[in-house]
Amino acid sequence: MSVLGRTHRTQAERREQTRTALLDATIDCLVDLGYARTSVQEICARAGVSKGAVQHHFSAKAELMAAAVEHLTEKLRGRLAASITALPGGSSGVAAAIDLLWEGYSGTLSTAATELWVAARTDPELREAIRPVDKALGRSTLEHVTAVAGDLPKERAEILFWLTVNLTRGLALDAELGGDPKRRRQLLDEWKRVAVMLYEDTSA
Amino acid sequence: MSVLGRTHRTQAERREQTRTALLDATIDCLVDLGYARTSVQEICARAGVSKGAVQHHFSAKAELMAAAVEHLTEKLRGRLAASITALPGGSSGVAAAIDLLWEGYSGTLSTAATELWVAARTDPELREAIRPVDKALGRSTLEHVTAVAGDLPKERAEILFWLTVNLTRGLALDAELGGDPKRRRQLLDEWKRVAVMLYEDTSA
DNA sequence: GGATGTAAGTTCCATTCGGAATGTACATCC
DNA sequence: GGATGTACATTCCGAATGGAACTTACATCC
Numbered sequence: 001m002s003v004l005g006r007t008h009r010t011q012a013e014r015r016e017q018t019r020t021a022l023l024d025a026t027i028d029c030l031v032d033l034g035y036a037r038t039s040v041q042e043i044c045a046r047a048g049v050s051k052g053a054v055q056h057h058f059s060a061k062a063e064l065m066a067a068a069v070e071h072l073t074e075k076l077r078g079r080l081a082a083s084i085t086a087l088p089g090g091s092s093g094v095a096a097a098i099d100l101l102w103e104g105y106s107g108t109l110s111t112a113a114t115e116l117w118v119a120a121r122t123d124p125e126l127r128e129a130i131r132p133v134d135k136a137l138g139r140s141t142l143e144h145v146t147a148v149a150g151d152l153p154k155e156r157a158e159i160l161f162w163l164t165v166n167l168t169r170g171l172a173l174d175a176e177l178g179g180d181p182k183r184r185r186q187l188l189d190e191w192k193r194v195a196v197m198l199y200e201d202t203s204a
Numbered sequence: 205m206s207v208l209g210r211t212h213r214t215q216a217e218r219r220e221q222t223r224t225a226l227l228d229a230t231i232d233c234l235v236d237l238g239y240a241r242t243s244v245q246e247i248c249a250r251a252g253v254s255k256g257a258v259q260h261h262f263s264a265k266a267e268l269m270a271a272a273v274e275h276l277t278e279k280l281r282g283r284l285a286a287s288i289t290a291l292p293g294g295s296s297g298v299a300a301a302i303d304l305l306w307e308g309y310s311g312t313l314s315t316a317a318t319e320l321w322v323a324a325r326t327d328p329e330l331r332e333a334i335r336p337v338d339k340a341l342g343r344s345t346l347e348h349v350t351a352v353a354g355d356l357p358k359e360r361a362e363i364l365f366w367l368t369v370n371l372t373r374g375l376a377l378d379a380e381l382g383g384d385p386k387r388r389r390q391l392l393d394e395w396k397r398v399a400v401m402l403y404e405d406t407s408a
Numbered sequence: 409g410g411a412t413g414t415a416a417g418t419t420c421c422a423t424t425c426g427g428a429a430t431g432t433a434c435a436t437c438c
Numbered sequence: 439g440g441a442t443g444t445a446c447a448t449t450c451c452g453a454a455t456g457g458a459a460c461t462t463a464c465a466t467c468c
Contacts, residue, residue, distance in 0.1 A: 033326055041454085050417045056415060060456080127382070162387065173322075215436075
């Protein structure tokens with residue numbers, strides 16, 4: 001008897017609603033509690049749904065997590081894609097792109113992703129679920145980026161992109177542990193300087 | 205009745221032996237099973253010790269984990285410090301230092317550290333235990349590095365160091381998930397090139 | 409509008425967890 | 439060499455977990 005869904009809902013709508021409610025609640029739990037303390041019961045409580053429901057949608061907890069990964073990356077991809085196409089070209093675009101990747105990889109969505117990533121290391125099932133999705137996200141983002149910075153040789157652009165992504169992920173870890181934000185800002189600024197330099201070096 | 209400890213052991217020795225056995229077993233578990241599946245029972249089984257022992261040494265699981273962090277960083281620090289002092293000076297030293305940091309931050313010890321880090325994000329107690337220890341490790345390593353690359357302005361050396369550390373941590377995450385080793389090698393080589401360039405730029 | 413299948417809620421169970429209580433072996437000190 | 443305190447083992451318990459079985463509610467199709 002939720003306040004939503006007062007009207008008639010088709011079966012597909014019902015299904016989709018509780019499904020996304022479950023996945024969103026899962027991400028919430030990952031961010032708030034971490035993977036270790038994310039229980040099915042807690043997810044159900046947050047989603048306003050019973051345990052039976054999750055079992056109906058997902059045969060096991062791992063499957064729920066796998067679906068959450070997809071849900072998560074889909075959201076992240078959407079956010080990134082939207083911002084990237086609005087990037088300016090040239091060297092100012094490089095700096096802006098780095099900021100963008102940092103924002104993308106340091107937000108709550110990425111926090112949840114990190115939880116799943118780390119958990120996946122020792123959970124083969126989850127791992128197999130994550131890998132293709134993550135690869136697709138990387139490719140998709142890379143495509144958008146290279147499309148914007150088109151005057152760079154493809155290989156150079158890729159290297160610059162992946163360096164940024166990995167640096168950003170390291171910084172995100174640092175942020176999660178409560179490292180010094182000022183230093184992170186400093187490092188990111190320096191990296192932008194270097195990246196722009198490299199960019200101009202190669203494209204000029 | 206282990207094969208070790210057949211001789212008389214003083215109380216302090218007994219205490220120290222089972223303590224380190226427990227901590228080593230904890231790290232083992234973190235690497236093999238991940239934080240979520242690391243239970244006290246499993247640790248005891250691997251350490252060849254009973255549950256009562258861990259309770260005698262550590263009042264709660266969180267305390268064990270906190271001690272494991274310290275044990276871990278101490279080991280890591282030892283390994284890094286030993287290798288760093290043997291570094292050559294000049295730009296070849298920069299490249300070698302990067303390789304060293306990569307090795308240090310991508311081994312099993314660091315894998316366990318990452319598990320604890322991520323878990324600490326949502327566990328205040330563990331977090332408070334980790335922060336000072338991690339900071340000390342960073343400072344200690346940084347000190348050694350700056351001592352070797354002494355002809356660089358201090359601030360520049362620090363930035364270079366932290367950029368490398370964070371990049372390395374991002375790459376380590378990628379490695380854990382089974383990313384392409386060839387690409388990681390490529391990225392690391394490129395970063396070495398850039399770092400050497402920056403180094404020569406500033407010190408010349 | 410009544411039959412039918414799917415979505416979701418309720419209840420239950422086996423397992424496992426961390427931690428407490430209690431008992432035993434060992435080392436130290438007189 | 440016997441008393442005493444520390445290190446470790448055994449056993450138990452309440453709580454929480456994931457998953458199964460069963461029941462109820464809803465939408466769809468005739």
